[in-house]
Amino acid sequence: GQNGDANMEGALIARDKVGVQDFVLLDSHTSEAAFLNNLRKRYQENLIYTYIGSLLVSVNPYQELDIYTVSQMKLYRGVNFFELPPHLYAIADNAYRVMCNEYNNHFILISGESGAGKTEASKKILQYYAVTCPTTEQLQTVRDRLLLSNPVLEAFGNAKTLRNDNSSRFGKYMDIQFDFKGAPVGGHILSYLIEKSRVVHQNHGERNFHIFYQLLEGGDKDLLCWLGLERNPQKYTYLIQGRCAKVFSINDKNDWKIVRKAFSIIDFTEKDIEHLFGIVASVLHLGNIQFEEDSNGHAIIRDGSQIKWISKLLGAHLSILQEALTHRKIEARSEEVLSPLNVDLAFYARDAVAKAIYGRTFTWLVNKINGSLANKKTVIGLLDIYGFEVLDTNSFEQFCINYCNEKLQQLLIEMTLKAEQEEYELEGIEWEPIPYFNNKIICDLVEQKHKGIISILDEECLRPGEATDLSFLEKLEEKVGDHAHFVTRKLADQKTRKSIDWVDFRLLHYAGEVTYCAVGFLEKNNDLLYRNLKEVLCNSKNSIIRDCFLLSELDNRRRPETVATQFKNSLTSLIEILMSKEPSYIRCIKPNENKEPGKFDDFLIRHQVKYLGLMEHLRVRRAGFAYRRKYELFLQRYKSLCPATWPHWHGPAAEGVERLIKHIGYKPEEYKLGRTKIFIRFPKTLFATEDAFEYRKHLLSKVPAPLKRKAGTGSACWRGALARRAAKKRTWAVQTIRKFINGFINRKKPLCPENRDFVRLSQYHYLMKLRDHLPKNVLDKSWLQPPSILEEVRGSGGSGRGGSGPCLVATSVHIGLFLVPQLQQKVVTSAVFSGKKEGYLESLSQPFLETRLSEFSKALEPRAPGSYVTPVIKYDRNGFKARERLLVLTQSSAYVVEMAKIKQKIEYSTLKGISTSNLSDGIVVIHVPEDNKQKVGNWDGGSSEVMWLMLPIPSYKLLECHNS
Numbered sequence: 008g009q010n011g012d013a014n015m016e017g018a019l020i021a022r023d024k025v026g027v028q029d030f031v032l033l034d035s036h037t038s039e040a041a042f043l044n045n046l047r048k049r050y051q052e053n054l055i056y057t058y059i060g061s062l063l064v065s066v067n068p069y070q071e072l073d074i075y076t077v078s079q080m081k082l083y084r085g086v087n088f089f090e091l092p093p094h095l096y097a098i099a100d101n102a103y104r105v106m107c108n109e110y111n112n113h114f115i116l117i118s119g120e121s122g123a124g125k126t127e128a129s130k131k132i133l134q135y136y137a138v139t140c141p142t143t144e145q146l147q148t149v150r151d152r153l154l155l156s157n158p159v160l161e162a163f164g165n166a167k168t169l170r171n172d173n174s175s176r177f178g179k180y181m182d183i184q185f186d187f188k189g190a191p192v193g194g195h196i197l198s199y200l201i202e203k204s205r206v207v208h209q210n211h212g213e214r215n216f217h218i219f220y221q222l223l224e225g226g227d228k229d230l231l232c233w234l235g236l237e238r239n240p241q242k243y244t245y246l247i248q249g250r251c252a253k254v255f256s257i258n259d260k261n262d263w264k265i266v267r268k269a270f271s272i273i274d275f276t277e278k279d280i281e282h283l284f285g286i287v288a289s290v291l292h293l294g295n296i297q298f299e300e301d302s303n304g305h306a307i308i309r310d311g312s313q314i315k316w317i318s319k320l321l322g323a324h325l326s327i328l329q330e331a332l333t334h335r336k337i338e339a340r341s342e343e344v345l346s347p348l349n350v351d352l353a354f355y356a357r358d359a360v361a362k363a364i365y366g367r368t369f370t371w372l373v374n375k376i377n378g379s380l381a382n383k384k385t386v387i388g389l390l391d392i393y394g395f396e397v398l399d400t401n402s403f404e405q406f407c408i409n410y411c412n413e414k415l416q417q418l419l420i421e422m423t424l425k426a427e428q429e430e431y432e433l434e435g436i437e438w439e440p441i442p443y444f445n446n447k448i449i450c451d452l453v454e455q456k457h458k459g460i461i462s463i464l465d466e467e468c469l470r471p472g473e474a475t476d477l478s479f480l481e482k483l484e485e486k487v488g489d490h491a492h493f494v495t496r497k498l499a500d501q502k503t504r505k506s507i508d509w510v511d512f513r514l515l516h517y518a519g520e521v522t523y524c525a526v527g528f529l530e531k532n533n534d535l536l537y538r539n540l541k542e543v544l545c546n547s548k549n550s551i552i553r554d555c556f557l558l559s560e561l562d563n564r565r566r567p568e569t570v571a572t573q574f575k576n577s578l579t580s581l582i583e584i585l586m587s588k589e590p591s592y593i594r595c596i597k598p599n600e601n602k603e604p605g606k607f608d609d610f611l612i613r614h615q616v617k618y619l620g621l622m623e624h625l626r627v628r629r630a631g632f633a634y635r636r637k638y639e640l641f642l643q644r645y646k647s648l649c650p651a652t653w654p655h656w657h658g659p660a661a662e663g664v665e666r667l668i669k670h671i672g673y674k675p676e677e678y679k680l681g682r683t684k685i686f687i688r689f690p691k692t693l694f695a696t697e698d699a700f701e702y703r704k705h706l707l708s709k710v711p712a713p714l715k716r717k718a719g720t721g722s723a724c725w726r727g728a729l730a731r732r733a734a735k736k737r738t739w740a741v742q743t744i745r746k747f748i749n750g751f752i753n754r755k756k757p758l759c760p761e762n763r764d765f766v767r768l769s770q771y772h773y774l775m776k777l778r779d780h781l782p783k784n785v786l787d788k789s790w791l792q793p794p795s796i797l798e799e800v801r802g803s804g805g806s807g808r809g810g811s812g813p814c815l816v817a818t819s820v821h822i823g824l825f826l827v828p829q830l831q832q833k834v835v836t837s838a839v840f841s842g843k844k845e846g847y848l849e850s851l852s853q854p855f856l857e858t859r860l861s862e863f864s865k866a867l868e869p870r871a872p873g874s875y876v877t878p879v880i881k882y883d884r885n886g887f888k889a890r891e892r893l894l895v896l897t898q899s900s901a902y903v904v905e906m907a908k909i910k911q912k913i914e915y916s917t918l919k920g921i922s923t924s925n926l927s928d929g930i931v932v933i934h935v936p937e938d939n940k941q942k943v944g945n946w947d948g949g950s951s952e953v954m955w956l957m958l959p960i961p962s963y964k965l966l967e968c969h970n971s
């Protein structure tokens with residue numbers, strides 16, 4: 008992928024820091040141990056992010072890290088992927104920039120097991136966009152709503168589980184919508200499979216959804232009184248099954264305040280809120296309803312107080328409600344008969360209605376939030392979805408979740424791995440396609456029409472007669488028993504048999520085996536709500552309940568779709584949505600079970616590395632070539648390594664690259680040349696090249712321009728040269744330190760051989776400091792005080808034979824500001840080369856040729872009359888074409904000006920200076936002298952001394968002179 012290539016350079020630069028920051032650069036890429044070592048090494052230094060190409064691996068730090076500040080966000084904004092260490096923000100920013108540049112849609116898929124940090128990651132990305140994207144006051148509201156939808160959704164959709172105190176119990180796909188200027192203007196949320204069973208039952212150590220506890224803890228007295236609730240959660244059956252209603256790590260009272268406030272911002276009316284909490288309270292009352300047997304063995308409600316509250320809060324008729332909870336309406340021929348329920352069935356009906364009310368209200372809530380976020384244009388989607396789940400006992404929910412993960416893996420395979428192989432094909436590179444495990448076979452096992460597990464389950468649910476979970480299991484054995492990824496006790500061999508119970512079936516998922524207990528599958532898939540209970544709810548006076556239970560549902564005599572089928576369908580449409588977008592991936596890893604910072608549990612992590620398919624991904628990413636890059640970019644970066652390509656190569660880039668790599672001595676087995684890209688097989692080849700490049704860059708940054716050209720013809724064998732250099736450097740260091748001490752002792756004497764270097768060093772430092780503190784304009788008379796040693800030496804007339812240092816100090820005060828860049832370069836080069844290079848003194852009196860200034864005016868020269876080098880032109884969906892333009896910024900305002908107009912108004916030769924921004928935003932700042940203000944006329948911005956112009960960099964040429 009595009010960004011995968013890009014981050015490679017960053018990985019190169021930082022590779023010596025802590026491990027490799029891109030797994031692709033691991034020497035032994037097939038070794039799981041090496042993979043884990045690298046991950047551990049980085050984690051222990053709190054480096055929680057690592058790339059595999061363009062995929063980001065994240066390990067939950069379980070502590071607040073100082074890497075999510077606004078200044079960090081700004082650091083990553085617009086910066087090329089490869090220039091900074093791996094980060095969520097880099098992924099987010101890359102998606103954003105690709106979206107803006109290409110006007111296409113994007114999604115970021117975040118996966119990992121419970122507690123691995125998915126939700127945190129998606130919130131951080133959202134914050135990143137909220138802070139860094141352009142916005143207006145008007146859009147501020149949308150931004151706030153986007154951010155505040157989170158606490159509300161979390162209150163209703165998250166719960167404390169054993170694995171995570173704030174576990175999302177629903178899958179979430181959120182689109183962030185941007186307008187053509189890249190401002191976030193809206194959002195849309197899709198939710199998947201809220202875990203309704205939690206409303207009525209929680210495992211030991213777990214809680215119900217946060218909102219119940221928040222309401223009881225934080226709701227004010229009047230509200231609770233109106234809802235008929237007591238503040239004590241221990242009073243509510245539905246809240247205490249996990250026996251941990253109060254948890255130290257969760258502040259329900261505080262969270263309540265946040266949620267309550269969020270409601271008002273995301274457009275909820277007081278009526279909505281009243282009805283919503285009416286429903287929440289009703290669920291609690293429902294849970295406290297108890298049934299007993301009457302003399303006929305029929306269920307009757309033991310105490311009428313709860314049902315009265317429910318009737319009030321849901322606006323349902325008391326006696327009808329009472330009847331509905333204890334009877335079932337059966338249709339016999341054309342008659343409807345009310346048949347009384349026994350106690351067990353009454354409890355079942357009670358729980359079913361609680362789950363249905365809560366589940367549908369959650370969906371209503373999501374829709375309501377969507378209503379307040381609605382907008383259009385391009386989007387970036389954030390998919391935060393439960394990762395692979397393997398519990399001690401795995402039930403229907405785990406089956407759905409793991410099926411979902413199979414589907415997403417399939418998507419990843421289709422989009423990434425195949426794309427990878429196709430790239431080689433496209434580039435015309437000979438390459439044996441590497442086999443990877445395609446999990447389609449498992450997806451088919453689950454979802455295939457008529458033959459898949461879901462179809463078989465549905466059939467059992469719908470068929471007349473005595474269908475049970477066991478008969479479902481038998482059907483499975485009968486129909487998919489010979490499938491390679493399906494086992495039951497009966498089908499297993501002697502050895503495996505022991506580990507599978509009679510009620511279990513086992514699937515061999517792509518990530519490993521999971522044994523599912525079939526008990527409860529039918530009931531959960533059916534998700535039946537008795538018809539008469541539905542009727543009661545359809546007639547409710549609570550408007551939310553009425554929205555959730557439509558009368559039309561009653562008219563529809565067809566059976567509603569089963570849960571598994573609904574889920575399957577929503578996954579299918581999700582995959583469709585995702586297929587139309589550009590993907591980015593984040594894989595979250597949970598480092599230990601104890602939520603402990605700094606603890607790297609090898610066993611647990613190895614397991615996840617496997618489940619997340621990371622080795623698989625790396626293997627494919629590294630299968631042929633570790634690195635590939637467009638010829639232009641490769642040449643751009645490394646051209647200084649070969650005299651034929653430095654400073655400019657005039658032929659086709661591919662040929663330039665060929666020359667270049669011949670010159671630096673690549674062996675044939677190390678690389679391949681494709682149609683548009685060079686492919687390098689081993690990381691070490693690239694490292695050597697990068698070393699040479701770094702070294703050259705270091706050197707070039709200190710050479711005056713005329714010398715730069717000559718330097719290009721230097722030694723060819725950089726690898727050897729490097730070693731020699733290092734040895735030389737050490738000797739040199741020893742001598743220098745000695746000299747420095749000597750110089751310091753003699754610093755007060757007039758200039759003499761003992762103190763000359765020391766004085767020169769002081770001069771140098773002074774000038775460097777001066778450079779950063781130059782007066783901002785001609786009226787500013789402040790000037791950095793030189794250290795006394797320089798004054799003294801100058802006073803004693805010691806400008807000496809070198810003539811460089813003191814002279815510069817004296818003259819620079821009088822130099823016009825527009826010479827400053829020139830002067831700065833000379834200062835630097837003087838410190839480095841004076842007395843060391845022949846011909847340096849001569850070069851001093853001439854202006855340096857390849858300064859940014861001259862290079863810049865060259866770049867602006869039209870190639871053909873009236874046109875400029877590669878203008879930045881964008882098109883949007885509506886065919887809007889942004890013209891070639893300049894952004895003009897004065898100190899008080901900004902204008903957009905047509906290139907053509909500017910050309911008439913400024914003589915480039917009078918520019919005061921130019922600076923390029925260090926972001927990849929394609930912007931250059933031109934400093935215009937004061938007198939040009941008049942000519943520039945209507946973009947006058949007031950009283951500024953220096954006028955600034957900004958314009959998109961028209962070509963590589965400019966970038967290049969900035970970088971070198």
Ligand SMILES: Nc1ncnc2c1ncn2[C@@H]1O[C@H](COP(=O)(O)OP(=O)(O)OP(=O)(O)O)[C@@H](O)[C@H]1O
Pocket residue numbers: 067068069070071072119120121122123124125126127128171172173174175176392393394595
């Ligand atoms: N980047 C991070 N910095 C600090 N703490 C983090 C970070 N990511 C996760 N955590 C901690 O780990 C906890 C669990 O993370 P999170 O809720 O995001 O997991 P999840 O993968 O969404 O789990 P689930 O699937 O159960 O919803 C958080 O509540 C937080 O305490």
